[in-house]
Every structure is written in structure tokens, then in C-alpha cells.
Amino acid sequence: MEAEGGDHAVDRAEALRAPSSLADQIAQILEDEILEGQYSDGSHLQQEEICGRFGVSRTPAREALRKLQAHNLVELVPNRGARVRMPTLRELNDVYQLRAELEGFAAELAARSREPDMLAALEKAHNTLSQIVPLAAGTLDTPDEAETGERLRRFNDMFHGVIHDAGGNQRLGNMIQELHRYFPKDTVRLAIRSPETLRSLYIDEHTAILEEIMQGRAAAARDAMRDHIHGSQTMLVDYLRKRGFPD
Known part of the structure; x- marks a missing residue:
């Protein structure tokens, strides 16, 4: 499921800037969107979609998902990308x-x-x-x-x-x-x-x-x-x- 609000997503994408790493910035943007309720529980985040949205390679996209997993906001599913997990x-x-x-x-x-x-x-x-x-x-x-x-x-x-x-x-x-x-x-x-x-x-x-x-x-x-x-x-x-x- 894609996040709602196309213009807002563009603003988020434009927020990618130094000094933090691309993975940190992508993870922060996605984290904010999850906690703002823009994704439903169980919806999928695919590496390819993240790469396309932010114009990055698979490495920062994969690392961003791992950071979200560390914060218990997604579950990494083998061969299926990441699944959003809304904490109670x-x-x-x-x-x-x-x-x-x-x-x-x-x-x-x-x-x-x-x-x-x-x-x-x-x-x-x-x-x-x-x-x-x-x-x-x-x-x-x-x-x-x-x-x-x-x-x-x-x-x-x-x-x-x-x-x-x-x-x-x-x-x-x-x-x-x-x-x-x-x-x-x-x-x-x-x-x-x-x-x-x-x-x-x-x-x-x-x-x-x-x-x-x-x-x-x-x-x-x-x-x-x-x-x-x-x-x-x-x-x-x-x-x-x-x-x-x-x-």
C-alpha cells in the first residue's frame, strides 16, 4: 500500500539532505509516515518502491527498512519485503x-x-x-x-x-x-x-x-x-x- 498524500510525499523526498545518511533520512521519513497513520497495519513496503520514490540504490533502501525493523515498526518478510507493524x-x-x-x-x-x-x-x-x-x-x-x-x-x-x-x-x-x-x-x-x-x-x-x-x-x-x-x-x-x- 502506498502512502497517501502525493504532494506531502514529494515534500518528504525533498527533505533528503546531509548530514545524516540516506538510509537514516529515508527511515525517518517512512517512520513519520507510519506513525502519522499513512500506512495500514500489515501493508507492504517494497525495496523497489523505496528505490524509485527516493532515487536511491537498493543498499540504502534495505538499510532503511532494517532501521524501521529495529524500531519495531516493520517486520521483514523473506522474499516479500517489509510489512508495516503498528505498535499498540x-x-x-x-x-x-x-x-x-x-x-x-x-x-x-x-x-x-x-x-x-x-x-x-x-x-x-x-x-x-x-x-x-x-x-x-x-x-x-x-x-x-x-x-x-x-x-x-x-x-x-x-x-x-x-x-x-x-x-x-x-x-x-x-x-x-x-x-x-x-x-x-x-x-x-x-x-x-x-x-x-x-x-x-x-x-x-x-x-x-x-x-x-x-x-x-x-x-x-x-x-x-x-x-x-x-x-x-x-x-x-x-x-x-x-x-x-x-x-
Whole structure:
């Protein structure tokens, strides 16, 4: 089944640009379309169709499908390409509940650590993200949204990654990353359709987390991070439910 909305598909195709690899960009476009409800559950994605649509060889098309498989959004079927798999809202809730607890614990450890280099890196990532958010707000529902969305992802990952590593618990960081691989954590950005919501999620809530960590308030840092993750969960579940994702 082909995605609906030909003009929108053209815009997505035009979004292929450096610095990420072609496979990364194709996977991100297809991931967004799956989560926007443009494919039905069980519909097929053929390598040849992807090659033709994006003007690429089989190698990046195949790698893009593997990336989608890693995020549990497609199942690779021998000799039949890939089949779209719509995750259930219960699966999503399970992942986000675990993320809230684990990332909250990571924020607590970061607040207990307060290592100067970590705090500097965290503040730098937050400041950069704060500069990108107004740009992203101006590109909502435009062809440039994909590009600014990629920048938001990169520095949001950096902000959270610093916190995951701050406590020195490598197993904790690995567990969080495994949850991220199970379901794409930045999908919530698809549900954001107003500058106010964008600012609240990426600036205001991060500011609260940063402040608690910098002041060494461990319990408050944990609570701020948990609230941040649960807020994203609520927003994403509402978004996907409206697009027909099963309970």
C-alpha cells in the first residue's frame, strides 16, 4: 500500500539532505509516515518502491527498512519485503512507564554527581536546543519541518544523553537506550502543532530538569524528569489514538 498524500510525499523526498545518511533520512521519513497513520497495519513496503520514490540504490533502501525493523515498526518478510507493524498503545504505554522511572533515576544520579564537566555539557546542550526551538516553531507544517526536526532530535538526544551518562551507571544507560530502540522516542514531535507546546516540551520542562540537577536536588530532579516523560507519553498516545492505532 502506498502512502497517501502525493504532494506531502514529494515534500518528504525533498527533505533528503546531509548530514545524516540516506538510509537514516529515508527511515525517518517512512517512520513519520507510519506513525502519522499513512500506512495500514500489515501493508507492504517494497525495496523497489523505496528505490524509485527516493532515487536511491537498493543498499540504502534495505538499510532503511532494517532501521524501521529495529524500531519495531516493520517486520521483514523473506522474499516479500517489509510489512508495516503498528505498535499498540499498550506497548507504547509500557515503554514510556519504564522510561519515566529509569530516566528519572538517571536525573537523580546526575543531581547527586554534579560533576562540573557534566553540568557544562548539559547547559550547553540546553542552550543550543533553546536557540533551535524558535526556528522549529516557525517551520511547523512546512517543507522545512524535517530539517529543523532533525536538529531538535540531535540536541534533545544530547541533553538526555548527558544525563544518562552522568551517574556512571553504564547498565542504566544501556537499558534506557534499549527502550529507545524499541520505540522511537522522538515521535512525540509529530504531535506538536503549536509553538507554545514546542517551547513547553523542549525549553520549559528541560529548564526545570536542568535547574534541579544543577542545584543538587536529587529527588526533585527525578520528579521533573518523570513528569517530562509522562507528559510526552500522554501527548503521543492521544496523537496515535486519533490515527487509529490499536489499544
